Amino acid sequence: MLYPIWLDISDIVTNVEQDSRVQFGMGDAARLGYEYIVRRFNRAVINIASIALGIAFLSTLLMSDSLYRAYALAGGERLGVETYQYWLMFVALIVSVVGITNAMLITVFERYREIGTMKCLGAMDRHILLLFLVESIIQGFAGGVAGYLLGLIGAILSTGFTIGFTAILMVPIAESITLLLGSVALSMVLCGVATLYPAYRAAKLNPVEALNYEL
Amino acid sequence: MSFDTIIQIEKIAREYEMGGSKIYALDGVNLEIGRGEYVSLVGPSGSGKTTLFNLIGGLDRPTQGVVYIDGVDISKLDAYELAWLRCRKIGYIFQTFNLIPVLTATENVALPTVFAGVPRDEGLKKAEKILASVGLKERLHHKPGELSAGQQQRVAIARAMANDPAIILADEPTGNLDLNTGMEIIDLLHGLNKSRGMTLIAATHDLKMIKASDRIVWMRDGKIEKIERG
Numbered sequence: 001m002l003y004p005i006w007l008d009i010s011d012i013v014t015n016v017e018q019d020s021r022v023q024f025g026m027g028d029a030a031r032l033g034y035e036y037i038v039r040r041f042n043r044a045v046i047n048i049a050s051i052a053l054g055i056a057f058l059s060t061l062l063m064s065d066s067l068y069r070a071y072a073l074a075g076g077e078r079l080g081v082e083t084y085q086y087w088l089m090f091v092a093l094i095v096s097v098v099g100i101t102n103a104m105l106i107t108v109f110e111r112y113r114e115i116g117t118m119k120c121l122g123a124m125d126r127h128i129l130l131l132f133l134v135e136s137i138i139q140g141f142a143g144g145v146a147g148y149l150l151g152l153i154g155a156i157l158s159t160g161f162t163i164g165f166t167a168i169l170m171v172p173i174a175e176s177i178t179l180l181l182g183s184v185a186l187s188m189v190l191c192g193v194a195t196l197y198p199a200y201r202a203a204k205l206n207p208v209e210a211l212n213y214e215l
Numbered sequence: 216m217s218f219d220t221i222i223q224i225e226k227i228a229r230e231y232e233m234g235g236s237k238i239y240a241l242d243g244v245n246l247e248i249g250r251g252e253y254v255s256l257v258g259p260s261g262s263g264k265t266t267l268f269n270l271i272g273g274l275d276r277p278t279q280g281v282v283y284i285d286g287v288d289i290s291k292l293d294a295y296e297l298a299w300l301r302c303r304k305i306g307y308i309f310q311t312f313n314l315i316p317v318l319t320a321t322e323n324v325a326l327p328t329v330f331a332g333v334p335r336d337e338g339l340k341k342a343e344k345i346l347a348s349v350g351l352k353e354r355l356h357h358k359p360g361e362l363s364a365g366q367q368q369r370v371a372i373a374r375a376m377a378n379d380p381a382i383i384l385a386d387e388p389t390g391n392l393d394l395n396t397g398m399e400i401i402d403l404l405h406g407l408n409k410s411r412g413m414t415l416i417a418a419t420h421d422l423k424m425i426k427a428s429d430r431i432v433w434m435r436d437g438k439i440e441k442i443e444r445g
Binding site: 021022023024028035036039040113114116117118119120121122123124125127207208211 | 269272274275294295298299301302303307309311313314315316317318322326327329330331332374
C-alpha cells in the first residue's frame, strides 16, 4: 500500500501514533457552525433575514406566475409577471449576497483570536475555510426555507386580490415543491458564494498575528 | 537530574522588516530542553520570549537556524505535519485564556481531540475527566463567560492537555490572574509537569513561577543572557 509522504515523516515525530493526520470533517464543521449560529443568534438572524428577503422576492414572483397560469388554465384571463419585476428580483438577490459578505467579514474580524487559537490547536487553513462556509450554508438553508414561506404568503396575497383566493387550490403540488427545493438550493449556493472571500481571509490568517489582535 | 533532549534550538534568528530596517526579534539563540523539564523564560517584553515560543510551536519560521523537536527539523514539515504537531505534540496556554466563547468548558477541552480524530463521545468523556482532574467537576457545562478568570485558565490548561502533548507552552499563564489564583495555577502546572512528565516551558514575569522551575532562561534583546538552575 502506498502511503502519502507526510505519513512517513510524521511517524518519526511520533513513534507511536498511527494516523498522523489532523481531522476535521464536514460533520465537525456542521456541529461547530451550528453552535455558532445558535449561540450568536442575533448575527445569524441578520444573515438569514438578508437572504430570506431576496429569496422571498424570487418565490413571490415565481409562485404568482404559477398561480396566474393555473388561473388561465382554468379558463381565466391570462395574467403575467412583468419582466422588470424579474430584474428587480435579480438586484435584490445581489444586494443579499453583498450584505452577507459584509456580515461574514465582520464575523471573521470578531473571531480573529478564536481562529488563531484553533490554528494553535491543530486546525489547518482548509478547516477554517470549511467552518465558515458550512456555517453560512446552514444559514442559507434557514433563509431559503423562510424566504420560500414568506414568498408563498406574498404570492397568495398579491394574486388573491386580482384572481381570487380559490386559485391557490389549482396550483400543482409538484410545482410548489420544485420551487421550494429550488429556493433553498439557490439560497445555500448564494450564501456559500457570499462567504467565499470572508472564509478565505479567515483561513489565511497568520495565527501569530491573529492571537495578538485586539478588537 | 538529567533529561533526554526533546527540543533542540540551534542558532536561530528571526528578523522582521519594519519600515525598511531589519529588527532582530531573536538573534542566534541556542537552547536545549530536556523531556519532562520545567523551563521558565524570563525577560522584559520585546526580549524575544514570544517569538521563541512561536518558533517552538511551529507557528512561525525562523529566518536562520533550526528547531528540532524529537530530532525532527520542524521547518521541513509541511502544513499537515505542522498542524499535527500543534495538535498532538504541543499544548498551548495563553495569558488571555483564548477559550472559544460559544462552547462549554467540556466542548472547549474536547476541541483539540476533534482535530486529533478522536470520536466525539470519547473526546467529550476525556474532556470531562481532565476537567475533573483540574478541579472543575462542577463547571463542566458552563461557558467561559460564566467562569472566573482562574477557572477559565484551568479550562485552558485542561484543553492544552487534551491530546496528552509532550510539550506545554505557557505564555504568561498567570499574567491576568490575581496573586492567589496565580499561585493555584502555578501549582497545577507544576504538578502536571511532575506527575505526567510533560515538558513545561513558561514565559513569565512571575517570581513564584520562576522559583518552581528546573531552569531559568534569561533573555534580553533577542539573545539568551544567562541560564540558571532553579
